[in-house]
Amino acid sequence: SQTIHQWPATLVQPVGSPLSLECTVEGTSNPNLYWYRQAAGRGLQLLFYSVGIGQISSEVPQNLSASRPQDRQFILSSKKLLLSDSGFYLCAGFKAGANVLTFGAGSRLTVL
Amino acid sequence: SQQGEEDPQALSIQEGENATMNCSYKTSINNLQWYRQNSGRGLVHLILIRSNEREKHSGRLRVTLDTSKKSSSLLITASRAADTASYFCVDSGAGSYQLTFGKGTKLSVIP
Structure with a gap:
């Protein structure tokens, strides 16, 4: 079965700093991969x-x-973070034959 | 994109009651899926219903699909406090890679 690993789990970054979130997939090959962002109390936005x-x-x-x-391996980056980039970032993988999206545990980003 | 829209946005019930949430979609579907998200966690797959199915059961979950109305419903019977979570639907059919979710239904089960 497919497992999605994400890191870091939590990070606090100042405005204007760079960002790198990493996602790796275990247990399958050639998956479709996704990055989503979820603002507090909101739905998932496909990035x-x-x-x-x-x-x-x-x-x-x-x-x-x-x-x-x-x-x-799927990496989400930014050269200069904005306050509005704060949120919960989720990586997901989709294996067509399995027809199921598998999500990582998420990375919570706070930009100050 | 293969987006679902859930309603209601929030639902609060007593433990032991049934919870029903709905999903509407705009395009023709292949497979419609429901996911659950506990607060601060990733989404977990609950159940998949194919376009040629009308109803499917899994434990306390019952999903129905009405392709003429482009809608699906998720019923959780005999709810428990542990069912408190947000629930999302998405169409994961072939032909599109843009798997987009709605805002979800936030279910609160009061002990």
Whole structure:
């Protein structure tokens, strides 16, 4: 079965600092991978998805970027964080044959 | 995108009562799924219903699908305090990779 690992679990960053959140997948190959953001008390906003190495689709224009350097690695980055980037970030993987999204435990980002 | 919209946004019930939440979608679906999110955690898959199914059961969960109305409902019977969570639906059918979720239904089960 597929397992999604995310880190760090929690981080507090000053405005203007860079960001790197990492997501790795265990137990499957060639999954579709997703980054979601959830603001406090809100629904999930799809940020990026990837269907393969180097293939990134962006859903929302913003100061975030994503990369997929390896099949099982998905990275969310920012060069300069904004206050509005605060939130709960979730990585998820989707294996078409299994038809189920598997989520990581999430990374809580607070920008001060 | 394959987005579902859940309602109500919030639901509060007493332990032992049944909880019903609904999901509407705009496009033709292939598979509709329900997920649960405990506060501060990732989402967990609950149940999947295929477009050619009308009803599906899993333990205390019952999901129905009405493709003519483009809607689905999730029923949790004999609710427990541990069922307190947010519930989301999404269409995970083939043809689109944009798996987007609605705002979810926040269920509170009062002991």
